[in-house]
Amino acid sequence: MAIKLKKGSGGFEKIPIDMTPMIDCVFQLIIFFMLTLKIRANEGDFNINMPLGQGVGQQSELPPIKVRLEANPDGTLRTIAIGRQSLGNDQRAFALLNQEVLSLVGRPGAAFSKDIEVELDADYELQYQYVVSAMTACTGKVDEKTGQPLRFVEKIKFAPPRAKRAK
């Protein structure tokens, strides 16, 4: 790659620029980026505000929607219940939970939806993935048209932890 021209005795002659070190560095950079690249799904979060000693219903004037999650001894979900109504333990149960919470709120974005609180009461052994699914079902849904989340409950809290079952 000869770019510069130098006026010599016999006219202009090219001054070669040695590109080798630059290309070496550039390839090192590419190899570094290729090796460190990890394609992974984005993370999202559920924000919860839990002051110490806050009792049930102390923060909000409205009573919380109570969701009970019972576990089998191996940590899988036995049943979800909202109030006294049992919803089952499969994917359909989470869809039903979503519908039930939405029916209590009225519609996404309702005026008082910011005051509504959901209290999750899970067994100690229950695998955390079921709690995340319950939080998802309680807080909103994905709009089928836009693909954007519609949140209808902002506040989530946990009931005091239950005692571990004796093995």
Place this chain on the structure above:
Amino acid sequence: MASSNSIEIDMTPMIDIVFQLITFFMVVINFDAANSDERVRMAVSDLARPPKMKPPVELVLQVGFERHRDAAGKEIKDGPFLFYNGDLIPAPSFEKVFRPMLDREFQIEKIKGNLDGDGKAKTPVVIRADAECATGDVQKLIQICQQAGYEKFSLKAMQPEGK
């Protein structure tokens, strides 16, 4: 390349492409994932979206398992553990081992003046818990944080693939 008889190779297109590649990798590389830990396989949530505003400081707690395979290739997992500052703290020792560490963190917050009017830490606690760990262990961790003076929590979940 220098001699007048040699064939000159035009390096410009190659350098163009190489710089394009470097730019691509620099843009795609996710420095936010520095907090992520391979040992924590988080639950997936449709509503999980990255926060619009990231707090300047956060206390990240990772709860997961040490997984390995036996001779038959079956996965065995030990734990759950809290992975904190390079230490592996088993769930039954959260109170005994992690609480003093957290108290020290809170003292640092206090010295920095990073407390709100109620004397609670402004720093949110980010909990990255494995999908298979017991909910009670996560709740126990939250309780310890509450007792130490933290009251803002952010529970992490993964976005579904391709969203």
